[in-house]
Amino acid sequence: MKFRNWEIIADKKYNDEIYSNLKGGIADGCQCNDCRNFVKNRQDIFPQEIKTLLAELGIDYTKEADNIHLQKLKNGLHSYLALFHFRGEITKLEDETGLLPLNDNLIINFGLPDGQILFPNVERLVQIEFYIEMPWTIEKELESD
Numbered sequence: 583m584k585f586r587n588w589e590i591i592a593d594k595k596y597n598d599e600i601y602s603n604l605k606g607g608i609a610d611g612c613q614c615n616d617c618r619n620f621v622k623n624r625q626d627i628f629p630q631e632i633k634t635l636l637a638e639l640g641i642d643y644t645k646e647a648d649n650i651h652l653q654k655l656k657n658g659l660h661s662y663l664a665l666f667h668f669r670g671e672i673t674k675l676e677d678e679t680g681l682l683p684l685n686d687n688l689i690i691n692f693g694l695p696d697g698q699i700l701f702p703n704v705e706r707l708v709q710i711e712f713y714i715e716m717p718w719t720i721e722k723e724l725e726s727d
């Protein structure tokens with residue numbers, strides 16, 4: 583399949599099966615404020631284009647393998663990284679770095695798994711990494727730096 587200038591092969595059936603057996607994303611299993619804020623914003627983070635891409639790869643976007651709060655930014659938003667994996671292959675990269683801004687608050691990148699995985703092994707796993715900026719929408723007094 584094609585996404586922008588990327589060409590991607592995904593074992594959708596296998597990926598669907600892995601994701602359907604997961605109870606939730608990493609953030610769902612954590613009660614820290616950063617994860618609670620991530621979960622609260624998760625529906626709004628990804629534009630439809632990305633939700634569609636992830637679904638076509640067999641990825642459930644509500645079941646991230648990792649999510650890392652980076653910092654509160656000068657613009658008041660909070661930066662996070664969120665990682666997903668799928669079994670497949672990138673057959674053509676967008677450009678040398680692979681980084682692609684999708685909107686003002688979202689950058690996508692593809693690479694090899696370097697964090698925790700929710701798959702039984704790393705065989706042919708591709709990592710999708712999102713850099714995300716989102717508002718703090720849970721209790722104001724709990725806001726992180």
Ligand SMILES: [Zn+2]
Nearest residue numbers: 612613614617
């Ligand atoms: Zn957490």
